[in-house]
Amino acid sequence: MTQAVLSGGRISAGRWEAELKGSGPTPPRIEIWHRERQLDGVTAVVAAQAGTWMVSVPIPVAELSDGVQTFLVQDAATGARLGQFTIIAGVAIEDDIRAELDLLRAELDLLKKAFRRHCVETTG
CATH class of the missing domain: 2.60.40 (Immunoglobulin-like)
Structure with a gap:
């Protein structure tokens, strides 16, 4: 079916x-x-x-x-x-999407910094 x-x-x-x-x-x-x-x-x-x-x-x-x-x-x-x-x-979707995108970018930046720090610590 x-x-x-x-x-x-x-x-x-x-x-x-x-x-x-x-x-x-x-x-x-x-x-x-x-x-x-x-x-x-x-x-x-x-x-x-x-x-x-x-x-x-x-x-x-x-x-x-x-x-x-x-x-x-x-x-x-x-x-x-x-x-x-x-x-x-309620709140306009453009505001919701922009806020979510900003949050995702900030979290990605934190992850990139943590990953780079981890790479430096494990290789050095």
Whole structure:
């Protein structure tokens, strides 16, 4: 059996929805996870094309907060990741990315200094 494929994801009226194409007569059981918690209310409704379903889930208000929230979509039987969707709220993403990039650069500089010091100490 080939892995199901998600496409066309969107958020509308507090629900995430996407088209799921599979190879069997029934849709795979889909799980959606956010911060190690599984979301309730995932549905899969037969679409017009055979082997295609419209998957949707309500996005709980409690899961929304400032920053970037990533929701993982997976096949419950195999654990295979089928996709993800992201919600950005509050602080502008440009600020978040710049801050993360600055932090990564600072950590990289520390690692480079420590590595150079280690090389000098072990070779000398």
